[in-house]
Structure formats: structure tokens, C-alpha cells
Amino acid sequence: MNHVLYFFKQLQTYAGKKLYGNLVGMLIISLLDGIGILMLIPLISVSGIININTEALPVSFVFEFLNKIPTALSLSIILGVFLVVNILQNLVQRFLTIQNADIQHGFFRELRLETYQLLLQSNWNFFLKKRKTDLINSLTAELAQASAGTNTFLQLVTGVIFTIIQVSIAFFLSPQITIFVLISGLILSLFSRKFIKKSQALGSRNWEFGKEFLAGITDTFNGIKEVKSNNLEESRMKWYGKLTQRMYDEQMEYTKLKSASQFYYKVAQTVLIALFVFFAIQFFHAQAAQLTFITIIFSRLWPRITGIQSSLEQIATFATPLRSVINLQQECKAAREITSDMIKNVQPVRIKEEMELTRVHFRYNESQSTYALNNINLTIPSNQMTAIVGPSGAGKSTLIDLLMGLNRPEKGDVLIDGVPLSSDNLLSLRRSISYVPQDPFLFNTSIRENLLIISPESTERDLWEALDFSSAAEFVKKLPQGLDTIIGDRGIRLSGGERQRLVLARAILRKPSILVLDEATSALDSENEAKIQEALDRLKGKLTIIVIAHRLSTIRNADQVIVLDQGKIVQKGGFIQLAKEKKSMFSNLLSKQMGVNVMDTHG
CATH class of the missing domain: 1.20.1560.10 (ABC transporter type 1, transmembrane domain)
Known part of the structure; x- marks a missing residue:
């Protein structure tokens, strides 16, 4: 009772x-x-x-x-x-x-x-x-x-x-x-x-x-x-x-x-x-x-x-x-991490210099001895593009979750311009982030409402600019009701590539200072992938871009590449620099991918 x-x-x-x-x-x-x-x-x-x-x-x-x-x-x-x-x-x-x-x-x-x-x-x-x-x-x-x-x-x-x-x-x-x-x-x-x-x-x-x-x-x-x-x-x-x-x-x-x-x-x-x-x-x-x-x-x-x-x-x-x-x-x-009072009047944080992980350890189950991330020391410069690569299970998504404040490190700190990430600045960080997952999620409503859900104040012009950026404007214009087309449960009436481009448009519409892409171009064909790469290149220097990539051809222009394996950083540097390191994890990943030749990186 x-x-x-x-x-x-x-x-x-x-x-x-x-x-x-x-x-x-x-x-x-x-x-x-x-x-x-x-x-x-x-x-x-x-x-x-x-x-x-x-x-x-x-x-x-x-x-x-x-x-x-x-x-x-x-x-x-x-x-x-x-x-x-x-x-x-x-x-x-x-x-x-x-x-x-x-x-x-x-x-x-x-x-x-x-x-x-x-x-x-x-x-x-x-x-x-x-x-x-x-x-x-x-x-x-x-x-x-x-x-x-x-x-x-x-x-x-x-x-x-x-x-x-x-x-x-x-x-x-x-x-x-x-x-x-x-x-x-x-x-x-x-x-x-x-x-x-x-x-x-x-x-x-x-x-x-x-x-x-x-x-x-x-x-x-x-x-x-x-x-x-x-x-x-x-x-x-x-x-x-x-x-x-x-x-x-x-x-x-x-x-x-x-x-x-x-x-x-x-x-x-x-x-x-x-x-x-x-x-x-x-x-x-x-x-x-x-x-x-x-x-x-x-x-x-x-x-x-x-x-x-x-x-x-x-x-x-x-x-x-x-x-x-x-x-x-x-x-x-x-398990509460935020309260109703914390949500009010949250202003997005603007990273002036860098995000940093110092001596970070993380595991999902504290009763287990294996760490998903082990002694991670990493600096992500502001307004630059950082790519994170590695085999499946290396800890790439876990690292992204820590950077977005979804998980907290068991040991070590996540720093924003030297200030530790805590409940005080967590929402400000998330307000400044747009996240594009590998498995795009769309609501069972119109394209317009799917876009406006993240930025209700956006105008018609803002919507089309975001769609143009993500190479989605062309296929949206061909739909019977255009922006007002109902796309079905999780966007099932669209192709995988079309769904991914809409989610990318939604992310850009928010005008973030940090853009996180988790295999965001994996479902795109070569032509549209190239358009997205061009758009990302135009954003370089304007916002901080963090990319998880399996297709290494998409990160050629990254300012730095982080290679993870079994929860540890095994390599760090520029794309060409890492490609030249023979018998390394990155070189091995490059050689296994069809159509990617290590020697092409010199051109």
C-alpha cells in the first residue's frame, strides 16, 4: 500500500x-x-x-x-x-x-x-x-x-x-x-x-x-x-x-x-x-x-x-x-542533469581558443575493468576541422558523446577555453552544437516542420539556403508539396541520402558554432558528397567542425586527424602527414579502402 x-x-x-x-x-x-x-x-x-x-x-x-x-x-x-x-x-x-x-x-x-x-x-x-x-x-x-x-x-x-x-x-x-x-x-x-x-x-x-x-x-x-x-x-x-x-x-x-x-x-x-x-x-x-x-x-x-x-x-x-x-x-x-530553471535564458557558448580533453578515462560500466576511452589527451582548436577515425569499436562515438557533454568522464576533464565542462555551462555548450548522426532521424510530419523544429524563427529564405547548402533543395522542389510534403515515419518516404541531407540542412539552419558530423555523408553518392565537402570547406574558419569518418576521402582537408584504436589515441596530425607514416593504423585504413591510394594524397 x-x-x-x-x-x-x-x-x-x-x-x-x-x-x-x-x-x-x-x-x-x-x-x-x-x-x-x-x-x-x-x-x-x-x-x-x-x-x-x-x-x-x-x-x-x-x-x-x-x-x-x-x-x-x-x-x-x-x-x-x-x-x-x-x-x-x-x-x-x-x-x-x-x-x-x-x-x-x-x-x-x-x-x-x-x-x-x-x-x-x-x-x-x-x-x-x-x-x-x-x-x-x-x-x-x-x-x-x-x-x-x-x-x-x-x-x-x-x-x-x-x-x-x-x-x-x-x-x-x-x-x-x-x-x-x-x-x-x-x-x-x-x-x-x-x-x-x-x-x-x-x-x-x-x-x-x-x-x-x-x-x-x-x-x-x-x-x-x-x-x-x-x-x-x-x-x-x-x-x-x-x-x-x-x-x-x-x-x-x-x-x-x-x-x-x-x-x-x-x-x-x-x-x-x-x-x-x-x-x-x-x-x-x-x-x-x-x-x-x-x-x-x-x-x-x-x-x-x-x-x-x-x-x-x-x-x-x-x-x-x-x-x-x-x-x-x-x-x-x-540521473537528472538539468532542471527547468536551467533551461531558461540559455546563451550559446562561443569557443575562442579550443576544447580540450585532459587525462580522460571513461567506461560505461564501472564494475568492468575495460575502459571505452583510456587516458585521452586531445585539443580541438576553435574554427578548425578535426576528423576522428579508427576501426569499429575504437571509441569514436564515445569521444563525441564526451565532447557534447552527453557522458561525463570518470577521470580527467573536458575543458572549454580552460573552463571545466559542468552543469553550469553544459546547456550553453549544447545550445551552440548542431549534431548530424549517422542514422538520420526525422519526424513524421512535413519537411518544413522538421526544419523549423530546431529554429522556429527561421524564414522561408533561411530554409532554402540551408537546403541549398546540404544539396537538398533540388529534390525538395521536385516533391508534390515541396516544403509541406509529409515524409512519413522517420522519413521513410525519402531515400537514405535524402534523409541525411535534410538532417544536415536542419543542423546548418541552427547557425551553430560547433558542427558535429557522425558519418553524415555515408549515404550520399559521390556527386552529392563532393557538394557537401565543398560546403564544409566554405565553413572552415567560421565554426568548429568535428567529423567522425569511415570514408577517409571525406576528410582530406581536415586541419587535424585523430586516430583511435581500442579507446586510445594512436596517431594525431594532418591527413598527408599521417598517410606518409608507413605501417601505421591510418595508413592501414587508407590501404583497405577501395579507390583510395596513399600516393594520391601528394597531389
């Missing part, structure tokens, strides 16, 4: 006075319901249908007053009060229903915003350890279940308040009979623990199935081209069929469990009412008025008790997603 109480405290913080007002409203409804039941006794008595002795009731003075006035008048008074009480009860109920919906949906939105913000403010290392589909599942299914669990908890509170009021009224009328019924109900509630434990276990399994389901279908559609081209439809259908069958079995088991608990409670209700009437007459010698009134109360009360039991079972099924959301929020807070 700790996780439920945690969310209830959050709900209390969010709703404030509204929540307390609702609790008071629930109290009023319960009292009005009791008064409505109370009015049934004089109504039956005055009508003459049954002659009830009301002298034994604690409120007999009310009935004495009604007996002294004419029957028609007393009946009118009773019916009038009964009518007013029920109208008031339904008006308050309507207000509370709207208020509860406002609190629940508003709180659900608040939970979503808080969790989404915490995720966005978490550091890069947090995301390296998480599966994307698990995060999506948390933001969708788990948060919805957390909201539903909180709402169920409110229903539980409502049921408890109603039960306390009704039991208090019954106790006021006949303490002995009420105590007997409460003891019977307490004994019955002990058997409900079995159902609650089973519900919690089922909820945990359903949560796991939900995660597996979302992960599987996401992987399927992300890799649909491979599925179609490799004829994997049947194997995916087998997986899907097995998983959905297990989900079906779990849902049926939960339905059977819930129906079994409801069956036992309804049977117990019938048995207890029969025992209650028997003991009330034979042992407690209850008067007709008392017996009638208490029977009505407990007949109305028992469905509430059954509802409380049902709420407890539902809360048990929500226990795992509730706990998961809490854990996710706590992990995000522990």
Missing part, C-alpha cells in the same frame, strides 16, 4: 482543497442517504401498510410529532422531506462526479507531464541502460494504470466513508445487532486476503506481458523491411499468437478470480442477512421498526462492502505498474 499512499499524497498536493471538498461532499451524501432511509419508517407507518411501533427508536420524538398532526399533513411533510433529501443528495453526487473527473484527469495529465519532463531531464547514460519500449510503456500503459489505481483508491475512500456513516447510524439504533453484523463481516474479510494476493500476482504477470507485447510489436514494425524481405511473417505471427494467448489466459484467470470473489461475497451476504434476521428476532428481541430500519441499512451497505473488496483487488492488480512508475521517477531524479 506504500506506493498507493505515495500517489495519494501526490494527488493531495495536486488537488489540495478540491480533494478535501470532495471528502466533505462524500460525507454529506452518506448522511443524506441515512436520512433518506430514516424517512422510510414514518412513511411506512403513516401509510398504514404496516403498523410499526416507533417507541423503541432513538428518534421517536419525531414520530410522536407526526402522529399528533393530521395524516394528510404528516404524509405531505414526510414526502416533502424525502423529496428534498434525495434531490440534494443527487445534486451533491452530480457535483462530486464532475469534480472527481476533473481531479482524476487533471492529475493524470500532471503525472504524464512530470514523468515526461523527468525523462527529458535525465542524462544520456540513463537512456543507454533503458529499453525504449519500456519507457514508452511507462508513459502510456503504466501511467494510465497508475491513474486508474489512484481513482480506485478514491472510490475505496468513498466506500469506507459511506460504510462508517451507515454503521454509525445502525449502531445508534441497535448497538447489539450492529456489533454482531460487524463481527460477521470482519470474519468474512479475513478470507478476502487470498483473493487480494492472487490479484496482485496476476497484476504483476499482466504488467510483464504488457512490456513484452509493446517491445515485440515495436521491434516488428521498426524492422518491417527485414521482416518482409526475409520472409519472417510466419515466425512473427507465431510469437504474437503465443504471447496473446498467454495474455488471454491471464485475463480469463483474473475474470474467474473476480467472479469467484463476488460470488462468495453475495452468497455470504444472503447467509448473513438470514442469520441477522434470525438472531435479531430470537436473541436480541428487536422491534419491528429497528429490524426494518437496520435491515434496509445493511442491505444497502453490503454492496458497498463488496465494492470495497473489489477496489482492494483492483488496487492489488495495479500494484506493479504503480511501483514501476515510482521507481522510474526516482531513477530519473537520480
